[in-house]
Amino acid sequence: MNIIETKGLTKYYGRSKGIENVDLTVQEGDFFGFIGPNGAGKSTTIRLLLGLITKTLGRAEVFGKDIEKYKTEILSDVGYLPAESSFYSGMKVKQMLDFCAKMRKMDCSAQASELCKRFELDMNKRIDQLSLGNRKKVGIVCALQHDPRLYILDEPTSGLDPLMQRMFYEILQEKNEKGATVFLSSHILSEVSRYCKNAAVIRNGSILVSDSIEKLGHTGVKRVTLRGVKEQLSIDNAKDMKYENDTLNFLYGGEAKELLSKLNSVSFEDINITDPELDEIFMHYYAKEEN
Amino acid sequence: MILYLHELKRNKLSLIIWASVISFMLAVCVLIYPEMSGQMNEMSEMFADMGSFSAAFGMDELNFGEFIGYFGIECGNTLGLGGALFAAVTGISALAKEQKDKTAEILLTLPVSRSKIITSKLLSVFTQVLILNLCICVVTLLTILIIGEEIDLGVFFLLMLSYFLMELEISAITFGISAFISKGGIAIGLGITFAFYFMNILSNLTEETEFLKYITPYGYTDSALIINDKVLDITALAVGGLFFAVGIILSYLKYTKKDIK
Numbered sequence: 144m145n146i147i148e149t150k151g152l153t154k155y156y157g158r159s160k161g162i163e164n165v166d167l168t169v170q171e172g173d174f175f176g177f178i179g180p181n182g183a184g185k186s187t188t189i190r191l192l193l194g195l196i197t198k199t200l201g202r203a204e205v206f207g208k209d210i211e212k213y214k215t216e217i218l219s220d221v222g223y224l225p226a227e228s229s230f231y232s233g234m235k236v237k238q239m240l241d242f243c244a245k246m247r248k249m250d251c252s253a254q255a256s257e258l259c260k261r262f263e264l265d266m267n268k269r270i271d272q273l274s275l276g277n278r279k280k281v282g283i284v285c286a287l288q289h290d291p292r293l294y295i296l297d298e299p300t301s302g303l304d305p306l307m308q309r310m311f312y313e314i315l316q317e318k319n320e321k322g323a324t325v326f327l328s329s330h331i332l333s334e335v336s337r338y339c340k341n342a343a344v345i346r347n348g349s350i351l352v353s354d355s356i357e358k359l360g361h362t363g364v365k366r367v368t369l370r371g372v373k374e375q376l377s378i379d380n381a382k383d384m385k386y387e388n389d390t391l392n393f394l395y396g397g398e399a400k401e402l403l404s405k406l407n408s409v410s411f412e413d414i415n416i417t418d419p420e421l422d423e424i425f426m427h428y429y430a431k432e433e434n
Numbered sequence: 435m436i437l438y439l440h441e442l443k444r445n446k447l448s449l450i451i452w453a454s455v456i457s458f459m460l461a462v463c464v465l466i467y468p469e470m471s472g473q474m475n476e477m478s479e480m481f482a483d484m485g486s487f488s489a490a491f492g493m494d495e496l497n498f499g500e501f502i503g504y505f506g507i508e509c510g511n512t513l514g515l516g517g518a519l520f521a522a523v524t525g526i527s528a529l530a531k532e533q534k535d536k537t538a539e540i541l542l543t544l545p546v547s548r549s550k551i552i553t554s555k556l557l558s559v560f561t562q563v564l565i566l567n568l569c570i571c572v573v574t575l576l577t578i579l580i581i582g583e584e585i586d587l588g589v590f591f592l593l594m595l596s597y598f599l600m601e602l603e604i605s606a607i608t609f610g611i612s613a614f615i616s617k618g619g620i621a622i623g624l625g626i627t628f629a630f631y632f633m634n635i636l637s638n639l640t641e642e643t644e645f646l647k648y649i650t651p652y653g654y655t656d657s658a659l660i661i662n663d664k665v666l667d668i669t670a671l672a673v674g675g676l677f678f679a680v681g682i683i684l685s686y687l688k689y690t691k692k693d694i695k
Binding site: 156190193194195196197214215216218219221223225227229230231232233242243245246247282285 | 436437440444535536537538539540542543544545546547691693694695
């Protein structure tokens with residue numbers, strides 16, 4: 144079953160484009176990464192999925208239901224973490240968590256206590272007095288405490304220290320193993336490649352590619368390293384070329400024969416051709432779009 | 435209900451401060467009456483000779499020599515302006531503050547329809563205005579008891595009712611505006627209140643500007659009419675009811691479809 148499905152989803156803010164013709168499919172039980180640089184349209188897509196903004200064109204469904212028609216019903220089974228966590232001033236952590244639970248007509252106190260314990264979050268502290276990272280943790284507990292079917296997380300780890308980031312992903316993986324679907328936006332490519340099963344890349348409001356992390360890694364692009372090169376070379380279809388200490392490093396996206404033919408006329412001591420890291424591949428998608 | 439109580443709790447401190455300040459000022463006005471009462475007949479004559487100035491504040495038709503006349507004017511200035519400012523600030527902040535403080539993202543992604551959120555917030559604003567007026571009423575009556583002045587309770591409660599209705603109208607209008615703005619808008623709320631207040635002053639000055647009393651909610655808080663005739667101006671009240679309804683309807687129409695950026 145498709146947990147999230149959008150077709151031709153478009154949002155314009157007046158004359159300026161938010162997103163255009165976004166087609167996105169997220170299956171039940173997926174751990175889906177939504178990747179793109181700042182201002183690419185990640186948050187706009189998420190806001191449309193949550194009914195915070197209304198679409199200009201297209202269709203957006205969550206749990207197979209139209210988000211604008213069945214918003215309240217859909218939101219009862221969604222845990223949302225905004226990119227910036229803001230809370231009501233003067234409230235204690237416990238009061239905020241209790242407020243969110245009561246608005247859902249649920250008692251989440253046991254789950255909230257356990258999550259706070261794992262995140263080392265003092266429930267009796269006033270949110271105003273918490274650091275940015277701890278405020279983020281409050282947002283995370285708010286999104287997780289009611290055990291929803293779908294987690295929509297916008298830049299979830301910004302502000303968290305590495306230990307807490309790991310803890311956060313451990314908890315998400317536990318939820319995912321129990322059948323929950325995770326949809327997270329990020330511009331930190333390493334975390335997406337490490338934890339997600341599928342991903343989509345968005346840039347300038349349009350989806351560039353959407354596939355499994357495994358398939359996204361096979362782009363035909365290779366990372367080439369030549370050692371003992373005495374001069375900077377000019378190679379067709381080479382990107383990200385760096386020459387330092389007699390070592391030439393570049394991403395090659397052309398035919399292998401052409402590269403070998405070119406290298407025949409070049410003097411070098413050693414060559415290494417590997418698949419690039421996923422980070423590099425995503426950078427390659429960004430660059431491709433720019434070109 | 436949860437959101438309604440949450441809103442009341444959030445605004446508790448603001449309500450306590452406004453209620454205390456306005457009650458204190460009204461109490462002081464009442465408490466100094468016995469000392470001033472000896473000079474009131476002279477003051478009434480003086481105000482009667484001041485022409486348009488007295489008319490602007492409705493002082494030409496009230497007898498300062500009587501406590502209720504004095505109270506009508508003082509009540510008009512203190513509760514009329516203070517209560518209206520509270521209503522405006524509370525109304526204009528109700529919806530816009532969520533966006534300004536970025537709490538809208540949390541509130542509007544909880545499984546509650548926007549219509550229910552608007553209703554809870556609106557009822558909370560009205561409840562706060564009611565509590566403010568009840569506090570003021572109790573404190574004022576106690577102070578009147580302390581100084582030992584006799585007062586026509588019917589007229590007193592009619593005066594208080596007129597101010598309560600005026601505050602409800604202002605809170606509904608500013609609540610409606612709150613749905614359209616994304617920042618606090620306190621300045622807009624205060625501006626609207628002062629504009630209504632000065633419209634009322636202008637409406638008392640000449641026949642050409644008299645129509646303004648049907649636009650401003652201060653039009654049906656005319657102390658002279660309430661004290662002398664023991665009635666509220668029904669036409670002004672009906673127009674006020676219309677503004678009240680428009681404010682509320684607009685808030686639902688706009689906020690249920692508003693983009694939360």
